[in-house]
Amino acid sequence: MSKLSFKPLLIAAMALMLVSTSLIGIRPAQAATQNVAAGKTPSSNATLTNALRSTDGLSNDSNLFTEAGSGKKYIQIDFGASYYLNKIAIWHYFADSRTYKDVIVKLSDSSAFSSSVTIFNNDADNSSGQGAGTDAEYAESAAGKKISFNPVKARYLRIYSNGSSVNAYNHYVEVEAWTVDNAxxxxxxxxxxxxxxxxxxxxxxxxxxxxxxxxxxxxxxxxxxxxxxxxxxxxxxxxxxxxxxxxxxxxxxxxxxxxxxxxxxxxxxxxxxxxxxxxxxxxxxxxxxxxxxxxxxxxxxxxxxxxxxxxxxxxxxxxxxxxxxxxxxxxxxxxxxxxxxxxxxxxxxxxxxxxxxxxxxxxxxxxxxxxxxxxxxxxxxxxxxxxxxxxxxxxxxxxxxxxxxxxxxxxxxxxxxxxxxxxxxxxxxxxxxxxxxxxxxxxxxxxxxxxxxxxxxxxxxxxxxxxxxxxxxxxxxxxxxxxxxxxxxxxxxxxxxxxxx
Missing domain, CATH: 3.20.20.80 (Glycosidases)
Structure with a gap:
């Protein structure tokens, strides 16, 4: 490369002890992508029923869901640490292909969401007061809703909804939060x-x-x-x-x-x-x-x-x-x-x-x-x-x-x-x-x-x-x-x- 010069090699001046990763403070780098929501207990501004079902790893049974009250409510998941994320997956109740209203997905490093990044919002008329969204409503299915985005560093995930096309209740069969592959x-x-x-x-x-x-x-x-x-x-x-x-x-x-x-x-x-x-x-x-x-x-x-x-x-x-x-x-x-x-x-x-x-x-x-x-x-x-x-x-x-x-x-x-x-x-x-x-x-x-x-x-x-x-x-x-x-x-x-x- 540019400016190459052959300078004297002073081997005697170099320490011969191997440097271990602990000596220079290198933590093991996260490599493969992982679902950091798995096994975490959600919280909510509603009383949750069967809270752990939304993070238990089972997304194929529409009847095994967490219920988060009725009306405008959210569930929130604390990953326990901040991670770089680039995909969220959500399964609401999907057996009858219903559509959930005002679905808004946010990420933040603050538990109070004092600052946040919105990665999905289909509340077109801003009826939830979170800002008007431009994403389309969608019919629920066994495939779930996969939301991909440029990496966001966050510790907390918050998902809003406002009932569905069938009733006023909010249901979560499974929620996944996937980290960036840091290989x-x-x-x-x-x-x-x-x-x-x-x-x-x-x-x-x-x-x-x-x-x-x-x-x-x-x-x-x-x-x-x-x-x-x-x-x-x-x-x-x-x-x-x-x-x-x-x-x-x-x-x-x-x-x-x-x-x-x-x-x-x-x-x-x-x-x-x-x-x-x-x-x-x-x-x-x-x-x-x-x-x-x-x-x-x-x-x-x-x-x-x-x-x-x-x-x-x-x-x-x-x-x-x-x-x-x-x-x-x-x-x-x-x-x-x-x-x-x-x-x-x-x-x-x-x-x-x-x-x-x-x-x-x-x-x-x-x-x-x-x-x-x-x-x-x-x-x-x-x-x-x-x-x-x-x-x-x-x-x-x-x-x-x-x-x-x-x-x-x-x-x-x-x-x-x-x-x-x-x-x-x-x-x-x-x-x-x-x-x-x-x-x-x-x-x-x-x-x-x-x-x-x-x-x-x-x-x-x-x-x-x-x-x-x-x-x-x-x-x-x-x-x-x-x-x-x-x-x-x-x-x-x-x-x-x-x-x-």
Whole structure:
């Protein structure tokens, strides 16, 4: 990714004790969806008869119901804690297909419903005084009424009704409140320091790193294995050293990769190990001359087609020889003057080379100026995953790298990330996962860390999800900094893994 520098690896300075989840305050993340109304005792502004029948798990017998008086009444269920919910299911008495009047369903974190979210309301004339509703009345059936909505965080459910088309009484055969599936909170990504596979590491060091990745719920370890245009030993452009820029990579870049892969699999058998290959969008995607910041011109030595062939073949070698689970292409190519079609051609060649069953992903900039919706859709059709780099968003000094003056404070940063997550989620096909990547803690740039951090980033993702975005996970950039920073570790645990502080 951008601004990569090979800094000295000070292994001796790193603690070798494994970090347990209890030490960093990570509670077990709720994963599979669950009915949090099950077994709870409802309350009401009426005298309830057979109160527990409405939450006993039985919805197929219309005669086993809770009665909540006559006229305008409600039942209320306390889940015992706040949850993110996105589906409510209700069965009133349904044997004769009657219709219940003024059905209003609300969620709140307040038992008094001092503030609430209405998710269903068919009281068209506001006769119940809860506001006029726009939902249609419906005939009861054994299927019940399923109400789906964007996630709402709530502890209490309140359901109003005002009798039925048959009589004035209110009946509840069953009520269910389903939580959001939070499996994505254990579906996270991080990128490793390239020096970790360039030089020998002790087993204790690798175990320490992988243990901390497990605490971060890392599913995809992106193992940085070097550049296609730079010599791994020096970090210099190949052609300045008399080498050719031709889509091959210095072997030194992954001298210790096999040991790292073997130990990672030993300490985290379920973790996916992805090889990250880096390059230059002009040199490797377009095969054009490139002038660096020091005004030095670098020129590819082969055609675009040959360059792509060489890169694809090398990706296949890395996957097959080292037993990797996939490839991440980190060329950051989609900027003005870089045809996205060139990059798609490269991606297609890599896909063919590594095969259909290996994970293939790219990294991108979240702003529309770099990845407009139509290009996101085209990239997504070729990929398993796209990782959006949600940091350095106001880096005006290094334009045309991500620059957006509106993100120079915490409020606007969170808003910009949220809106872009929603935009990208809508544009991507369902077959491609979206991973918004947070800044983590890294030393390459500290000008934005007051607001570009795991807390702000995670809040932005949560807000986007609450507004309907499809997000497969999250993550942190440059794990070597984040894993040893207690503040960032706790922020990631609180605001992303647990979903709430």
């Amino acid at each position: 994505n909170r254990s579906n996270n990504v991080t990128f490793t320091n390239p020096e970790w596979v360039m030089a020998p590491q002790t087993d204790a060091f690798i175990q320490n790193v992988i243990g901390k990745m497990n605490a971060y719920k890392i599913k995809y370890q992106m193992i940085d294995v070097g550049f296609f245009d730079k010599d791994a030993a020096t970090g210099q452009f190949e052609d300045t050293l008399g080498q050719q820029i031709d889509g091959t990579m210095s072997w030194y870049a992954y001298d210790e990769l096999q040991n790292w892969v073997d130990k990672s699999r030993q300490y985290a058998p379920g973790m996916k190990l992805i090889g990250v290959v880096n390059g230059n969008k002009w040199l490797h995607v377009q095969a054009l001359p490139f002038t660096d910041r020091n005004n030095v011109l670098h020129t590819p030595s082969v055609s675009k087609s040959d360059m792509h062939d060489a890169i694809a073949a090398h990706c296949a070698f890395l996957v097959n020889y080292y037993g990797l689970d996939g490839i991440n292409l980190d060329f950051e190519p989609v900027t003005a003057g870089t045809p996205s079609s060139d990059y798609r051609e490269l991606i297609q060649k890599v896909r063919t080379a590594i095969g259909p069953n290996k994970n293939l992903s790219i990294d991108g900039n979240p702003f529309a100026a770099y990845m407009p919706d139509n290009e996101i859709a085209q990239f997504g059709a070729l990929l398993d995953m796209i990782v959006m780099m949600d940091y350095d968003t106001a880096d005006l000094a290094s334009a045309p790298y991500p620059s957006n003056p509106s993100t120079t404070n915490e409020t606007n940063y969170k808003l910009a990330i949220k809106e872009n997550i929603k935009r990208i989620s809508s544009a991507l096909p369902a077959s491609c996962s979206l991973i918004p990547l947070g800044p983590g803690k890294y030393s390459l740039s500290d000008s934005h860390q007051a607001y570009e951090n795991a807390q702000s980033h995670s809040i932005a993702i949560n807000d986007a999800i609450m507004e309907g975005a499809r997000v497969a996970g999250s993550g942190v950039w440059w794990f070597d900094g984040s894993m040893n920073d207690a503040t960032e570790t706790q922020r990631f645990a609180d605001y992303w893994i647990n979903g709430t502080p």
